Structures are given as C-alpha cells and as structure tokens.
Amino acid sequence: MLNKIVIFGAGLIGGSFALALKKAHAVQQVVGVGRSVAAMERARELGIVDVIATSVAAAVDGADLILIAAPVAQTGAILAAIEPHLQPGTVVTDAGSTKTDVVAAARQALGAKIGQFVPGHPIAGRELNGPDAAIDHLYVGKKTVLAPLPENSDADIARVALAWEACGAIIHRLTAEKHDRIFAAVSHLPHLLAYVLVDDVAKKPHADLLFQYAASGFRDFTRIAGSSAEMWRDISLANQTALLEELDSYMLQLGRLRASLAAADGAAIEAVYSNAQQARQNWIRTIEAAESQKNIQGGD
Amino acid sequence: MLNKIVIFGAGLIGGSFALALKKAHAVQQVVGVGRSVAAMERARELGIVDVIATSVAAAVDGADLILIAAPVAQTGAILAAIEPHLQPGTVVTDAGSTKTDVVAAARQALGAKIGQFVPGHPIAGRELNGPDAAIDHLYVGKKTVLAPLPENSDADIARVALAWEACGAIIHRLTAEKHDRIFAAVSHLPHLLAYVLVDDVAKKPHADLLFQYAASGFRDFTRIAGSSAEMWRDISLANQTALLEELDSYMLQLGRLRASLAAADGAAIEAVYSNAQQARQNWIRTIEAAESQKNIQGGD
Numbered sequence: 345m346l347n348k349i350v351i352f353g354a355g356l357i358g359g360s361f362a363l364a365l366k367k368a369h370a371v372q373q374v375v376g377v378g379r380s381v382a383a384m385e386r387a388r389e390l391g392i393v394d395v396i397a398t399s400v401a402a403a404v405d406g407a408d409l410i411l412i413a414a415p416v417a418q419t420g421a422i423l424a425a426i427e428p429h430l431q432p433g434t435v436v437t438d439a440g441s442t443k444t445d446v447v448a449a450a451r452q453a454l455g456a457k458i459g460q461f462v463p464g465h466p467i468a469g470r471e472l473n474g475p476d477a478a479i480d481h482l483y484v485g486k487k488t489v490l491a492p493l494p495e496n497s498d499a500d501i502a503r504v505a506l507a508w509e510a511c512g513a514i515i516h517r518l519t520a521e522k523h524d525r526i527f528a529a530v531s532h533l534p535h536l537l538a539y540v541l542v543d544d545v546a547k548k549p550h551a552d553l554l555f556q557y558a559a560s561g562f563r564d565f566t567r568i569a570g571s572s573a574e575m576w577r578d579i580s581l582a583n584q585t586a587l588l589e590e591l592d593s594y595m596l597q598l599g600r601l602r603a604s605l606a607a608a609d610g611a612a613i614e615a616v617y618s619n620a621q622q623a624r625q626n627w628i629r630t631i632e633a634a635e636s637q638k639n640i641q642g643g644d
Numbered sequence: 645m646l647n648k649i650v651i652f653g654a655g656l657i658g659g660s661f662a663l664a665l666k667k668a669h670a671v672q673q674v675v676g677v678g679r680s681v682a683a684m685e686r687a688r689e690l691g692i693v694d695v696i697a698t699s700v701a702a703a704v705d706g707a708d709l710i711l712i713a714a715p716v717a718q719t720g721a722i723l724a725a726i727e728p729h730l731q732p733g734t735v736v737t738d739a740g741s742t743k744t745d746v747v748a749a750a751r752q753a754l755g756a757k758i759g760q761f762v763p764g765h766p767i768a769g770r771e772l773n774g775p776d777a778a779i780d781h782l783y784v785g786k787k788t789v790l791a792p793l794p795e796n797s798d799a800d801i802a803r804v805a806l807a808w809e810a811c812g813a814i815i816h817r818l819t820a821e822k823h824d825r826i827f828a829a830v831s832h833l834p835h836l837l838a839y840v841l842v843d844d845v846a847k848k849p850h851a852d853l854l855f856q857y858a859a860s861g862f863r864d865f866t867r868i869a870g871s872s873a874e875m876w877r878d879i880s881l882a883n884q885t886a887l888l889e890e891l892d893s894y895m896l897q898l899g900r901l902r903a904s905l906a907a908a909d910g911a912a913i914e915a916v917y918s919n920a921q922q923a924r925q926n927w928i929r930t931i932e933a934a935e936s937q938k939n940i941q942g943g944d
Contacts, residue, residue, distance in 0.1 A: 467857065467859045468859070468860075469859075469860070469861065486859070487857070487859075489857075516857075526853060526854055526857045527857065529845055529848070529854050530845065530854050530855075530857055530858040530859070530862050531858075531859065531861055531862065533841070534841065534861060534862055534865040534866075535861065536901065536905075537837060537841065537865075537898070538865060538920070539901075539916055539917045539920040539921070540894065540897050540898050540901055540916060540920070541833070541834065541837065541894065541920075542919075542920035542921075542923055542924050543897065543916045543917075543919050543920040543923070544893060544894050544897045545829055545830065545923070546919060546920065546923035547919070548829070551923070553826060554826055554829050554830050555830075555923075555927045555930070557767065557787070557789075557816075557826045557827065557830055558830040558831075558927065559767045559768070559769075559786070559787075559830070559831065560768075560769070561769065561831055561834060561835065561867070561868045562830050562831065562834055563928075563931075564864040564865070564867045564868070565834040565837075565838060565864070565865055565867070565868060566834075566920075566924055567861070567864045567865070568861045568864070568865060569917075569920045569921060569924050570921060570924050570925060570928070571921070572921070573914055573917035573918035573920070573921045574914065574918075576917050577910055577913045577914040577917055578910075580905060580913055581905075581908055581910055581913070584905060584906075584908060587905065588902070588905060588906060591898075591902055591905070592902075593844060593848075594840065594841065594844050595895070595898060595899070595902070597840050597843065597844045598837070598840050598891075598895065598898075599895075601836065601840055602888070602891055602892075602895070605836075605880060605881075605884060605887065605888060605891070606884075606888060608881055608884060610877055610878075610881055613877045613880055613881070614873055614874065614877040616839055616840060616843045617839045617843075617869075617873035617876050617877055618873035618874075619842075619843050619846060619847070620838070620839040620840070620841075620842035620843040620846065620866075620869045620873070621839070621842075621869060621870060621871070621872070621873045623842055623843070623845070623846035623851070623855075624842050624866055624869050624870050625870060627855045627858065628863075628870070630855070631863075
C-alpha cells in the first residue's frame with residue numbers, strides 16, 4: 345500500500361494510473377499537480393485526485409511515489425522543480441513515450457538524486473485526452489516498459505513495478521535506447537503517417553466531399569491522428585533521430601512501391617501487400633494466442 | 645421481390661449481399677458462380693447460395709439481377725462470359741472498388757448490351773475474406789455508390805438501388821471518374837500506406853521484437869493491411885492514375901514534414917498534427933451527428 349502518490353498531470357495517463365491504484369486499494373492519497381487549474385478541479389470532481397497541490401514542495405513532501413504524466417518536453421522542468429524538495433524515501437517515475445531524452449533531462453535535473461528516478465512507459469492509450477478520458481482499467485493486460493538506470497536500487501524499481509502491476513499492467517524491461525528504436529517504428533512513425541494523411545486530405549479544396557466518403561478503413565487508419573498534437577510534436581522531437589531513421593526507411597519503401605505502381609508491376613505490388621497481409625495475420629494470431637493463454641491462467 | 649439473383653464470387657461482399665437479401669425476404673433463389681469449388685460448397689453450407697451453377701449459361705438464365713463480386717481485374721472476363729447468355733430482362737451490377745476501369749471493361753465485353761450494366765460500389769468491408777466472413781448486416785447504414793451510365797434505364801437503376809436498400813444501404817450517385825478520385829484519396833492510398841508500413845516492419849531483422857511491442861494504435865492503423873493482397877493489387881492497378889496522384893501529393897507532404905523534423909521545427913510539426921487532429925475530430929462529430937439523426941428517424 346502506498347500512503348501518498350503525486351501525479352504531475354491528471355489527464356488520460358496520470359488520471360487512469362490514479363483511478364486504477366484507487367480501485368486496487370493500493371494507495372491512500374493522490375495529490376495532483378498541473379498547469380491547468382480547471383483540469384485539476386475536474387480531476388478532483390472525478391475522484392482522480394484527493395488534493396490539488398498548492399506548491400511542488402507541499403506536493404512531494406512525504407510522497408512514496410511521484411508519476412510525471414505531462415507532455416514529454418516538460419519532464420526536465422518538472423524534475424528540476426521537484427529536485428530541491430525530493431526526500432530520500434521518494435521514488436520518481438514517468439510515463440513518457442520516449443526514454444533517451446527523458447533520461448538525459450533527468451540526469452541534468454536531478455544530479456546526485458538520479459538514483460531515485462526509474463524511467464517508465466505504459467503502453468496504453470486512447471485517442472482522448474484530459475481527466476474525463478481517464479478510466480480505471482486502461483492498463484489491464486497492457487505492457488509497461490521500465491528502463492531502469494544503473495543507479496536505481498532494486499527496491500525503488502520494485503516499488504514502481506508493483507504500482508503498475510496493481511493497475512493490471514505487465515512489466516517489461518528495455519534499455520532506453522532500445523525502447524526508443526522500437527517505438528519509433530511501431531508507434532511514432534504510424535502517428536506521423538496518419539497525421540500527414542489527414543492533414544493532406546483536409547487541405548484539399550474538395551475535403552468535405554472526401555470526408556463524406558471516408559469509411560471504417562479510413563477511420564481506423566487515422567484513429568491515432570485524433571491524439572494530442574502537442575504531445576506527439578514533443579514525442580517526435582524527443583525521438584528525432586530514431587524517428588527520422590524509421591521515416592527514411594519507410595519513404596524508401598514507399599518510393600519503391602510508387603515505381604512498381606507507375607510501371608503497373610502487379611507482381612511487385614502483390615509481393616509487398618501479400619507479405620504485409622501475412623505478417624499482420626501472424627501478429628494478430630500471436631496476440632490472440634497470448635490473450636487466450638492469459639484467460640486460461642485466470643487473468644481477466 | 646427478386647426471383648433469381650446470381651452472384652459471381654460468394655465471399656465477404658457477394659455473400660453478405662445474398663445473406664442480407666435473404667434476411668429481408670427480398671429474393672427467392674441465389675445462384676453462385678466462382679472459381680473455387682471449395683468456396684462455393686462452403687457458401688452453400690452457410691446458406692449464402694442455394695444453387696452452385698454448373699455453367700454461366702445456366703446461371704444467368706432467367707436471372708433478375710447479377711452481382712459481380714470478384715476481384716476487380718476479373719470483371720471484364722466475367723462480363724464477356726455472361727454476354728452471350730444475357731437476356732433482356734436481366735440487370736448486371738458490380739461491387740468493384742474502382743469504376744472507370746470497370747466501365748471501360750464492361751463497354752468492351754457487353755457491346756450493345758451495355759445499358760443492362762449499372763456500375764456500383766458498396767462502401768463496406770471487413771479485414772476478413774471468403775464465405776465465412778459474410779454477414780447479413782454488413783451494409784446496414786452504409787453507403788452504396790451507383791455510377792449509372794447514360795445507356796441505363798431508370799427501371800434498371802432502380803432495380804439495383806432497391807436491392808441495395810433492401811440490404812440496409814443508403815444509395816449515393818457519383819460519376820465513375822469522381823468516384824475513383826475520391827476513393828483513391830480516402831481508401832486506396834491508406835491501404836497502400838498501411839501495407840508498406842507492415843511490409844517494412846516485417847522485413848527488419850528485429851521484426852519479432854517490433855511486433856511484440858506494437859499496440860492498439862499500430863493494430864488500428866494497419867487493420868486494412870489485413871485485407872486481401874490480390875484484391876488490393878487489382879484495385880491499385882485499376883485506379884493507377886488517381887492513386888499515383890494522391891500518393892505523390894502525400895509523399896510531398898511527408899517530405900515536408902521530414903524536413904521540419906530534421907530541422908527540429910516544432911511549430912511546423914505541430915501545425916500539421918494539430919490541423920489533422922482538428923479535421924479528424926470534426927469529421928467524427930459529423931459521423932456521430934448523422935448516426936444519431938438516423939436513430940431519431942427510427943433507423944437501426
């Protein structure tokens with residue numbers, strides 16, 4: 345049982361963390377800190393936070409665990425505000441979608457206290473934002489990646505892991521660098537591609553007509569383009585190197601397919617489509633097998 | 645009530661059409677014609693077709709309506725096989741995702757009988773294929789686009805429209821050219837982009853690791869890459885001109901965003917993401933308003 349946790353940002357990610365811990369009776373008190381007074385008031389109305397902090401000093405005083413769930417570009421500034429007040433018994437973690445930049449910012453902000461920071465990333469989301477989007481089961485059966493630092497104690501890593509497990513999450517460990525390369529490919533690039541497509545369609549003179557005939561395929565393909573533009577701008581910038589590498593790899597393949605299409609080379613087009621179809625079906629089967637295994641083992 | 649319909653292809657599209665008409669008691673007999681004996685036998689087991697045709701001549705004899713629901717590249721050959729046996733009382737339509745090429749193929753195959761062909765395109769789908777994917781409510785509340793020819797009689801157009809309305813579909817009319825430009829942008833291009841992404845990921849040496857961390861965003865973004873590779877190869881080739889135009893427009897925008905990312909130009913990145921987020925939210929609101937309007941009017 346955690347006596348006191350602090351969440352910086354009580355939106356979808358931080359709010360769902362708080363609600364899940366409360367549902368699991370794993371926390372006594374949740375203190376909220378945020379830029380927007382209205383959002384914090386709403387988080388209190390929704391039962392996400394018990395107390396809205398009046399200062400960072402008061403917020404972190406005596407806290408067991410601090411979760412930073414704000415846009416990733418703000419992590420450094422938040423850690424710098426925490427550092428003077430950070431007591432030995434407190435563990436800090438984050439929910440940022442990138443890790444290399446967060447670790448660098450944390451080292452700079454926390455200095456000798458860096459051992460108290462355990463970087464994390466829950467792999468869960470919705471296309472909605474803000475306190476009203478928070479739900480208590482967002483993390484059930486989902487992965488949370490921890491990217492521990494050499495300076496972290498086993499006890500501090502365990503405290504963060506146990507909190508996420510209380511939310512229903514499954515803990516994975518990756519280095520920050522490996523994390524960022526993986527998520528550039530399977531998350532950050534798809535977001536970028538979806539945003540560019542919707543932007544491209546929306547800027548055409550006959551956009552209204554186009555949207556009128558867009559159907560469920562377009563809806564699913566572009567779901568991630570409904571995500572917070574500010575957050576994904578920050579993620580794109582924070583993971584710039586890995587994302588550029590994945591984007592270049594993708595643009596190269598796209599250029600090749602364009603050449604096949606221009607040459608009406610049906611066999612080359614089908615080879616790409618068919619490999620993709622097969623790979624996706626295999627992937628879905630793996631997911632379904634894992635889910636059915638979980639059910640057999642009595643999970644929910 | 646239609647006495648006899650013939651479906652060429654008893655998979656997702658043709659099978660769902662037959663099941664929906666049967667559910668609405670709008671047809672007496674469904675005759676199936678297909679390349680695969682196993683698929684036709686399965687369609688009969690599932691109650692999609694009543695009779696498996698032994699010849700095209702026998703199939704089309706006395707038919708009120710013929711639906712061609714085979715991969716779009718086969719439409720010309722199928723129409724050529726139908727033409728010698730096509731009687732004056734029979735209307736032929738199709739479900740192809742492209743229309744300009746279908747109209748050209750139909751003119752060549754049907755010659756003087758072209759007036760009996762009413763081009764169509766139901767805007768509905770699933771990522772599954774084959775008779776087992778067919779469901780009786782696939783078309784409920786969905787658009788079916790008709791692209792009538794100057795040679796069509798009003799009665800023939802009405803027969804096709806009524807059949808789709810019996811399936812629950814809402815009829816829209818577009819010219820073949822406008823249809824193809826619209827669907828290149830909102831359907832064919834997204835499919836191409838999703839296929840290329842999954843193919844790109846699947847070909848990387850650490851593909852297994854990448855798929856392990858791919859989550860719901862990746863799943864939705866790539867859902868359309870689970871579609872039939874053969875069908876989408878044909879669609880891509882059939883709508884080559886419009887698709888190349890949309891792809892070039894997209895690649896231009898993608899190149900611009902790449903430059904913004906390489907320059908770490910956060911404002912330029914956010915402008916694209918934010919415009920996309922806003923446009924998608926507006927679009928979703930329009931869909932939801934239309935759906936709630938439909939419910940108020942007593943639809944299901």
